Amino acid sequence: MRNHDLVERSATLRGLDARYFTDRELFARILDEVFYRNWLLACHASQVAAPGDFLTLTLYDQDILIARGEDGALNAFYNVCQHRGHPLARGSGHRKLLVCPYHRWSYALDGSLKAAPNSQNVPGFDKASICLTPVRVEDFLGFVFINLDPGARPIDDVYPGVREAMLELCPDVTTRKYAHHHEADEGCNWLTAVENYNECYHCKACHASFARGIIDPDSYRVNPFGDIKVLHHSSHATRSADAWYDVSGADYGSFFLWPASAIQFYPGGVVNSYHWRPLAVDDVRVYRTFYSNDGSVDETLQKVIDNDRATTFREDLDLVKNVQRGLKSRGYRPGPLVVDPAGSIDSELPIQKLHEWLREAVGQT
Numbered sequence: 224m225r226n227h228d229l230v231e232r233s234a235t236l237r238g239l240d241a242r243y244f245t246d247r248e249l250f251a252r253i254l255d256e257v258f259y260r261n262w263l264l265a266c267h268a269s270q271v272a273a274p275g276d277f278l279t280l281t282l283y284d285q286d287i288l289i290a291r292g293e294d295g296a297l298n299a300f301y302n303v304c305q306h307r308g309h310p311l312a313r314g315s316g317h318r319k320l321l322v323c324p325y326h327r328w329s330y331a332l333d334g335s336l337k338a339a340p341n342s343q344n345v346p347g348f349d350k351a352s353i354c355l356t357p358v359r360v361e362d363f364l365g366f367v368f369i370n371l372d373p374g375a376r377p378i379d380d381v382y383p384g385v386r387e388a389m390l391e392l393c394p395d396v397t398t399r400k401y402a403h404h405h406e407a408d409e410g411c412n413w414l415t416a417v418e419n420y421n422e423c424y425h426c427k428a429c430h431a432s433f434a435r436g437i438i439d440p441d442s443y444r445v446n447p448f449g450d451i452k453v454l455h456h457s458s459h460a461t462r463s464a465d466a467w468y469d470v471s472g473a474d475y476g477s478f479f480l481w482p483a484s485a486i487q488f489y490p491g492g493v494v495n496s497y498h499w500r501p502l503a504v505d506d507v508r509v510y511r512t513f514y515s516n517d518g519s520v521d522e523t524l525q526k527v528i529d530n531d532r533a534t535t536f537r538e539d540l541d542l543v544k545n546v547q548r549g550l551k552s553r554g555y556r557p558g559p560l561v562v563d564p565a566g567s568i569d570s571e572l573p574i575q576k577l578h579e580w581l582r583e584a585v586g587q588t
């Protein structure tokens with residue numbers, strides 16, 4: 224058989240064409256079809272625990288505000304005043320009313336307009352009809368997710384079985400509180416970063432510390448979780464003397480929830496997460512968050528944070544930036560994926576799934 228035929232035969236599962244990672248028009252479609260209509264990790268419930276607590280975040284060009292109402296309910300809105308469009312709040316904090324800095328219209332924590340200066344002198348001004356535009360929000364085991372699609376199905380319908388699987392791995396996950404996060408702009412397309420997160424084919428070559436200190440590479444598996452858009456990573460804890468900490472107890476597991484959130488359990492129930500928000504076609508911000516039982520960072524958690532940041536996190540930043548440069552190369556032809564159906568650590572099955580899900584959302588272009 225000629226080489227050419229061999230290449231043709233294995234061509235069925237090639238990497239996505241580079242334009243999925245570099246083309247601005249396609250990126251705009253992906254924002255609309257993927258990021259503005261799926262559940263995305265926003266924050267942790269412990270960050271907005273008390274009535275009046277709020278925080279803001281930006282999803283590409285959309286500013287969002289999450290607030291705990293007087294009744295204890297979690298509310299999310301577009302962070303935009305319904306008067307003439309000024310953002311209502313920046314950062315995070317605690318308020319009884321959300322007061323727009325521009326003309327001081329004030330809103331209750333449920334989004335209803337409370338007061339608008341001089342509006343009593345405007346005939347027919349109907350305060351009761353004015354409300355901040357809501358965004359779907361759910362507390363999923365303490366993790367707060369938002370969805371910009373008002374018609375989105377509830378999170379348990381979109382990711383059935385994940386709640387139970389997480390509780391099985393970490394029965395007390397709901398007792399966790401936000402403890403620490405750091406973030407970085409990765410200088411790559413969001414999918415470059417998400418692909419890199421979801422395949423461990425590069426782990427032995429590039430993440431020696433993680434491969435020895437956290438997981439057991441021989442037992443590492445990553446597989447689709449049923450037929451939903453979730454990738455499930457699992458592994459026994461490392462048995463190496465290079466373990467980062469006492470890893471006895473529960474195994475390693477991670478649940479990547481399409482398109483850009485991953486809740487991860489290091490051995491022994493060390494809960495952490497990744498999520499990504501696109502900044503441009505060739506830039507994405509990654510948020511790396513760690514949780515603890517009382518919100519403090521003890522010595523062990525500090526060691527995990529420091530080790531992770533100095534090794535896995537740092538190593539991935541370099542890898543994805545380099546790949547993004549390669550994707551712009553005039554010489555790049557997407558190669559065949561190394562898809563091992565058993566889903567071993569050296570399989571790119573998760574890449575195949577991510578590509579399927581993206582094509583499903585934006586079509587074959």
Ligand code: FES
Nearest residue numbers: 304306307323326
């Ligand atoms: S834009 Fe907010 S009060 Fe005018």
Ligand SMILES: [Fe+2]
Nearest residue numbers: 419420430539
């Ligand atoms: Fe990596």
